[in-house]
Amino acid sequence: xxxxxxxxxxxxxxxxxxxxxxxxxxxxxxxxxxxxxxxxxxxxxxxxxxxxxxxxxxxxxxxxxxxxxxxxxxxxxxxxxxxxxxxxxxxxxxxxxxxxxxxxxxxxxxxxxxxxxxxxxxxxxxxxxxxxxxxxxxxxxxxxxxxxxxxxxxxxxxxxxxxxxxxxxxxxxxxxxxxxxxxxxxxxxxxxxxxxxxxxxxxxxxxxxxxxxxxxxxxxxxxxxxxxxxxxxxxxxxxxxxxxxxxxxxxxxxxxxxxxxxxxxxxxxxxxxxxxxxxxxxxxxxxxxxxxxxxxxxxxxxxxxxxxxxxxxxxxxxxxxxxxxxxxxxxxxxxxxxxxxxxxxxxxxxxxxxxxxxxxxxxxxxxxx
Numbered sequence: 001x002x003x004x005x006x007x008x009x010x011x012x013x014x015x016x017x018x019x020x021x022x023x024x025x026x027x028x029x030x031x032x033x034x035x036x037x038x039x040x041x042x043x044x045x046x047x048x049x050x051x052x053x054x055x056x057x058x059x060x061x062x063x064x065x066x067x068x069x070x071x072x073x074x075x076x077x078x079x080x081x082x083x084x085x086x087x088x089x090x091x092x093x094x095x096x097x098x099x100x101x102x103x104x105x106x107x108x109x110x111x112x113x114x115x116x117x118x119x120x121x122x123x124x125x126x127x128x129x130x131x132x133x134x135x136x137x138x139x140x141x142x143x144x145x146x147x148x149x150x151x152x153x154x155x156x157x158x159x160x161x162x163x164x165x166x167x168x169x170x171x172x173x174x175x176x177x178x179x180x181x182x183x184x185x186x187x188x189x190x191x192x193x194x195x196x197x198x199x200x201x202x203x204x205x206x207x208x209x210x211x212x213x214x215x216x217x218x219x220x221x222x223x224x225x226x227x228x229x230x231x232x233x234x235x236x237x238x239x240x241x242x243x244x245x246x247x248x249x250x251x252x253x254x255x256x257x258x259x260x261x262x263x264x265x266x267x268x269x270x271x272x273x274x275x276x277x278x279x280x281x282x283x284x285x286x287x288x289x290x291x292x293x294x295x296x297x298x299x300x301x302x303x304x305x306x307x308x309x310x311x312x313x314x315x316x317x318x319x320x321x322x323x324x325x326x327x328x329x330x331x332x333x334x335x336x337x338x339x340x341x342x343x344x345x346x347x348x349x350x351x352x353x354x355x356x357x358x359x360x361x362x363x364x365x366x367x368x369x
Contacts, residue, residue: 005029006316007072009097011065011088012079013040015173016103016131018048020077023308025057027316032061034068043175053305070095075315077101079131081183082190086113093124098319101311103131105198106333108190109341114334115362121330127318129326130333132202133311139275139284139300140206143266146273147210151288153270155211158249160264162200163257169196178228185231187344192233194223194340197253201343202336203264203275204241204251206327211266213247216339218354218369223347239343334361342366 006029010017013035021044024031035041041062050056063069076092078085082105092100100121107114121128134140147155166184170176179185184196205216219241226235236254262277274287283301290296317323326332338361342353345366352369359365 006074006319008032008075008077009034009068009073010077010079011035011092012077012103013037013044013048013062014079015048016079017077018044018052019305019308020079020101020312021060022049022053022057022305023312025060026305026309027312029312030059032063032069034063034065036065038064073097074319075099075101077103079103082106082195083108083183085190086117089117089128090120093120093126096124097126099127099129099315101129101131101315102330102333104202104333104336105190105195105340106130106330106337108188109194109337109344110188111337111341111361111363114337115360118330118334118361127326128330129315129318129328130330130336131311132199132206132328132333132336133307134199134203134277135206135327136310136314137284137300137302137307138310139277139286139298140203142286142298142300143207143264143273143275144210146286146288147207147266150268151271152266152268152273152290155213155247155266155268157267158204158207158211158213158247158265159251159267160200160204160207160249161252162197162203162262163252163254164197164260164262165258166196166255167258168260178231179233180229180231185228185233187225187232187234192235192237193253193255194234194237194343196255197237198336198340199262200251200253200264201239201339202332204249205332205335205339207264207266208243208247208249209327211247212245214244215335215357216241216342216355217244218242218352219339219342219346220352220369221343221346223344234344234347237343237347239339239346241339337361338365 183189184191239251264275266273272289276285288296346353354369
């Protein structure tokens with residue numbers, strides 16, 4: 001049984017903002033979209049929303065950021081570029097909503113202002129989640145089940161990859177000529193393969209917790225950079241990682257691979273479990289691979305809007321107390337940011353980097369291993 005209708009404010013009229021607005025309306029929730037750019041609001045009304053979902057929804061409110069309503073919202077979604085997330089989260093906390101959803105990644109890789117943001121969020125009592133929606137998908141829940149039941153034996157190693165040429169991203173955003181026109185082209189702002197495809201890092205961490213391995217404690221990285229006009233971005237972000245309890249594996253993110261490969265594998269003592277995203281009409285697919293060569297596959301059909309509808313239903317469950325601890329909590333999202341920051345540190349210094357969680361969410365948590 002679903003709860004009463006929610007009142008939602010979405011900050012940012014870009015791609016994510018439209019997805020979140022549509023998901024909210026699908027659930028019957030009241031939505032207002034805000035943006036600093038009037039052209040972005042017009043593009044939402046005239047192009048993006050009707051182009052994706054068939055027609056514009058006249059019940060959706062559109063507002064310039066300076067004139068946006070404040071207070072009285074159940075959920076505030078921060079769907080802006082990551083380099084302004086910390087500031088906007090602080091402003092959202094002042095409105096005292098029940099929950100704030102911050103799109104991934106939480107911030108840029110230098111973690112500016114993150115410790116203060118964390119302290120403010122904890123003190124506020126407002127629940128804060130981060131938009132790593134893949135860990136909420138039915139396919140991921142199936143992987144969790146197979147790990148928990150030891151269907152392939154005990155976990156041994158873990159790999160996760162989000163490898164996708166970003167031509168598809170720009171194809172879905174035709175108003176952008178290239179990476180130099182968006183934060184995506186600037187790794188220091190939270191773009192590049194490290195920030196944009198950080199779903200892989202977050203998924204690896206989530207599955208590591210399911211394996212009982214704890215948090216990532218050590219990172220060794222290879223990071224390759226490219227440029228376009230004045231943009232500088234990482235084209236490949238590849239990590240070898242080890243956890244607090246001795247789990248280990250590999251994470252690869254890039255913006256050069258086509259066809260796309262979004263995949264994870266838990267190698268176990270008696271076989272393996274694979275997670276494969278976006279497999280055409282099959283949707284997401286989970287494969288249980290036995291050591292004797294037998295394979296069982298489980299299909300989870302979906303559309304792109306389903307990812308966000310699932311995410312918002314999860315937020316509703318969080319608010320209704322049906323979820324004790326969300327895998328998309330701010331703590332989990334910031335754990336991901338520490339791994340990304342450690343990856344860039346290792347990739348640019350050539351050294352292994354350790355993460356000291358006792359230091360808190362700040363750059364001083366990173367040190368040479």
